[in-house]
Amino acid sequence: MADTARNTRVVGGWSRPSGGSHRSGTAPRSSGTLLWALPPVAALALFFLYPLALVVQQSFQPDSGGTSLQPYTDVFASDAFRHALWTTVWLAAASTVGCLVLGFLLALVIAFVPFPGAKAVSRFIDVFLSFPSFLITLSLLFIYGSVGMANGAWTDLTGAASGPFQFLTTPWGVLLAEVTYFTPFVMRPLLAAFSQLDTAQLEAASSLGARAPRIVRQVILPEALPALAAGGSLVLVLCLNEFGIVLFTGAKGVTTLPMLVYSKAILESDYPGACVVAVVNVLISVGLYSLYRVVSRRAGA
């Protein structure tokens, strides 16, 4: 019996094109191809790398003049920065976990529970992805804000001066808004992965005696892991850098790194300090992204 595996299936729908790495190296590269590469590289350098370099440069130039690490030591020593760093990290982590759990459950229902309109819901998620993030926050304000619908109904009914829903200006409000807005970013890759899943596997599991929870845990979840990792890391990085949602909830006590950059640069005119925070923010994002690449490559995704 021949031992060649003829039926390798792409788990979860993610694969790297196998022929991709063969192209370079063998064919001699002509100057023509280099010429083609020039415009995008130049544009990238001019519009992306140069401003980034300016930010890094500025972060080493305190207002007192010269080049030193003074802005860094100042910022790192401040309570505001440490607090913002902690708030940013835990909010991003909690939002990511929330998005993964909620996104996985919703995607499961849309993909595997046949109900009329599942296709329409799936399509709406694509549209949702194109919405600006502050729109969601705005709609939450309309519902749960201090003068929003929920509180309005409460004050009308009870005659009280203020309603019970005051969480929107707390970190929990930001968390709710971020989970609401970013969950579709997890669902999109998940739905793609689920559509690749062989229903015969689910049927085989079922006839072997497994009920739905076991099938989800042992058959669906392992095959969805690459998609969860992809969606989760995307959401994590987006949450770390989220600005609009935090701004629009009007949560005064919630200062994340992007908010700190904004307040230092615009309100305090402390440009070196703002640049330091920005550099830290960029480093965290890039660091997490590299970590994700290493982990996902090791997982064979």
Added chain:
Amino acid sequence: MGIRFDSVTVAYDGNVVLDSLDLTVEPGEVMALLGPSGSGKTTALRAVAGFVRPVSGRVLLGGRDVTDLPPYQRGIGMVVQQYALFPHMRVDENVAFGLKARRTAKSETRQRVAQALEMTGMAAYARRHPRELSGGQQQRVAIARALAIRPDVLLLDEPLSALDAQLRSGMLAELARLHRELPDVSMLYVTHDQVEALTLADRIAVMDKARLQACGTPKELYRSPADEFTASFVGGANLVPVTVGRAGVSFAGAELKVDTSGVLAGARATLCVRPHLVGLGEGPNRLVGTVTEIQWRGATHRLYVEVDGHSVMADLRELKDPPSLGDVVALHFASDDAVLLPAGVSHG
């Protein structure tokens, strides 16, 4: 444990895909559901597994009505064309899946996994992942996984269709051996391949257009098919329209001697002769026609001869000096090799 279909009808959106199936599979019997695609054979199997719900009728397993039971409570082993192994689990974990779902004790699980892998000849591959195995090996694992839960009923849905021809005959022998080793397990074997059905099945149920057309032992269906569809689908057949006379039938102006007992003289009927029972040259029951096609198949030649507007096939042991296209040749067949069927589509 036997399987009984009691007037089982399955429809999707009013479109009937299985029409009032009545069929009984005896305990320990291998029943092949044979038919072209869209004949309803897979639907029948899925109704036993519990993946489709009949709109009417009952499905019984060992006398117990399981029509309303979910798949996981039916205790059925199932093997499908594309193996459906869990890709992230090793071979032994795949085989243990059903036992774990049933909360079988660990020591017994280990023992039964080993036993099932032994039985399918896959013991050496227990620590591999499915992607490291060939198609035939993956299908053995799928069979081991289905057998590990010790089902009384094994459902096989085109299990060999994804394998190449050589592997297929090997696996067919393996399945026959498994059946001998597990004489109490009833098997429902869905296939469109008549060779698989003839080789493996105790009885064959021929399906077409959502209906059961015929049911019988392979020999009965092959030697004396009841209708044109069964005759041509099981084994292939020459079907020519004839008029029944007193001691034979007339076709293309020739009188052919065949057994006409039970058929009224003057009636229209279909004469069925297997291609390999047709001889070249002069003989009794002679048909004369023009050669329109010659296929060399190694051990045999297949001739297509047009006799009075009807194509007659003859499978002949490799000819030293085959006729050419357009030659007029005589064919013949023995009287007891022909069967008369009720007139059907071959009458146009």
